[in-house]
Amino acid sequence: MANFDVIVIGAGISGLTAAKAAVQSGLRTASIEALMFGGLVVNINELDGETAGSGTDFASNLMMEISELGVENLSETVSSLSRNGNGIKVTTDAGEHTARAVIIASGAKLKRLGIPGEAEFEYKGVSQCADCDGPMYKDEEVVVVGGGDSALQEALVLAEFCKRVHLVHRGAKFRAQQHLIDAIAKHENIRPVWNSVAEAILGDAMVQKVRVRDVSSNATRDIDCAGFFAYIGLQPTCDFAPADAARDAAGYLVTDAQLQTKMPGVFAAGAVRAGYGGMLTHAIADGQTAAKAAKAALGG
Numbered sequence: 266m267a268n269f270d271v272i273v274i275g276a277g278i279s280g281l282t283a284a285k286a287a288v289q290s291g292l293r294t295a296s297i298e299a300l301m302f303g304g305l306v307v308n309i310n311e312l313d314g315e316t317a318g319s320g321t322d323f324a325s326n327l328m329m330e331i332s333e334l335g336v337e338n339l340s341e342t343v344s345s346l347s348r349n350g351n352g353i354k355v356t357t358d359a360g361e362h363t364a365r366a367v368i369i370a371s372g373a374k375l376k377r378l379g380i381p382g383e384a385e386f387e388y389k390g391v392s393q394c395a396d397c398d399g400p401m402y403k404d405e406e407v408v409v410v411g412g413g414d415s416a417l418q419e420a421l422v423l424a425e426f427c428k429r430v431h432l433v434h435r436g437a438k439f440r441a442q443q444h445l446i447d448a449i450a451k452h453e454n455i456r457p458v459w460n461s462v463a464e465a466i467l468g469d470a471m472v473q474k475v476r477v478r479d480v481s482s483n484a485t486r487d488i489d490c491a492g493f494f495a496y497i498g499l500q501p502t503c504d505f506a507p508a509d510a511a512r513d514a515a516g517y518l519v520t521d522a523q524l525q526t527k528m529p530g531v532f533a534a535g536a537v538r539a540g541y542g543g544m545l546t547h548a549i550a551d552g553q554t555a556a557k558a559a560k561a562a563l564g565g
């Protein structure tokens with residue numbers, strides 16, 4: 266007999282929501298999280314969009330709710346999934362668990378540029394958390410790379426602390442929500458660097474310069490700065506899922522409308538799945554849909 270009806274992998278907002286909905290529908294539910302609960306949202310002090318407030322508060326409230334509702338919270342890292350008779354075996358760094366259904370809500374992580382200096386200067390000026398590290402760059406200059414919602418949102422956070430934010434973008438206009446573009450335009454200390462890419466991060470013990478190349482002229486120049494933040498999109502974290510749970514070309518898990526993957530009994534919710542909407546409202550909707558579909562699949 267399986268240990269649980271449902272195991273939810275990942276305690277970001279989609280996983281926490283799925284675990285809450287699953288336990289409320291009467292399923293014996295476990296939540297497995299490798300790091301701290303909350304996922305991507307814990308680094309956001311001021312949420313944008315329909316979900317206002319601090320990301321940490323939002324995640325903490327959900328975490329308290331699922332604990333009170335009786336979800337078993339396991340601090341483990343999932344390494345593989347496999348079929349086990351009628352159920353599914355979830356292997357972690359701490360052992361094995363079995364469930365009748367699994368909801369993969371393991372999210373995504375911020376991509377790296379992979380340029381020289383990025384790994385070398387990690388924690389020495391290279392960061393991906395504007396809210397956590399912004400105050401360290403008070404009255405300094407920083408470089409932010411990207412042209413989407415995350416890059417603009419985080420540039421606005423940094424602009425509150427920094428003397429100047431150089432916003433390096435490959436294109437000639439941002440592809441972000443209009444209210445973020447408007448807010449950027451109002452900040453005199455945010456300077457867009459259009460049609461440009463970051464090529465290298467330079468310094469001695471700490472970041473001192475970022476080399477950027479203008480993609481039209483091919484000319485390079487160095488921007489003096491103390492901090493470097495790249496927000497160039499996300500990559501899914503689902504290496505542990507078997508090949509049977511099909512992926513799209515970018516590695517995101519493919520699901521049907523009920524969020525079931527190609528592996529029967531295995532569902533995917535939130536930032537890990539192809540076609541995810543991108544905002545917390547979508548993470549919440551996905552968590553609820555996946556839990557409902559898991560309940561139905563188990564004869565609910």
Ligand SMILES: Cc1cc2nc3c(=O)[nH]c(=O)nc-3n(C[C@H](O)[C@H](O)[C@H](O)COP(=O)(O)OP(=O)(O)OC[C@H]3O[C@@H](n4cnc5c(N)ncnc54)[C@H](O)[C@@H]3O)c2cc1C
Nearest residue numbers: 275277278279299304305312313343371372373535536545
């Ligand atoms: C910089 C930035 C700013 C944003 N700002 C906003 C905003 O203001 N408003 C808004 O609505 N949205 C915002 N978003 C989007 C929002 O944060 C995400 O869409 C949402 O948090 C995704 O939630 P998730 O639960 O699907 O994934 P995640 O938050 O990625 O959670 C996945 C969880 O799974 C865990 N996990 C991964 N692998 C394993 C494993 N093998 N074993 C166990 N656990 C595992 C991870 O540790 C993580 O906790 C922002 C995103 C970024 C990157």
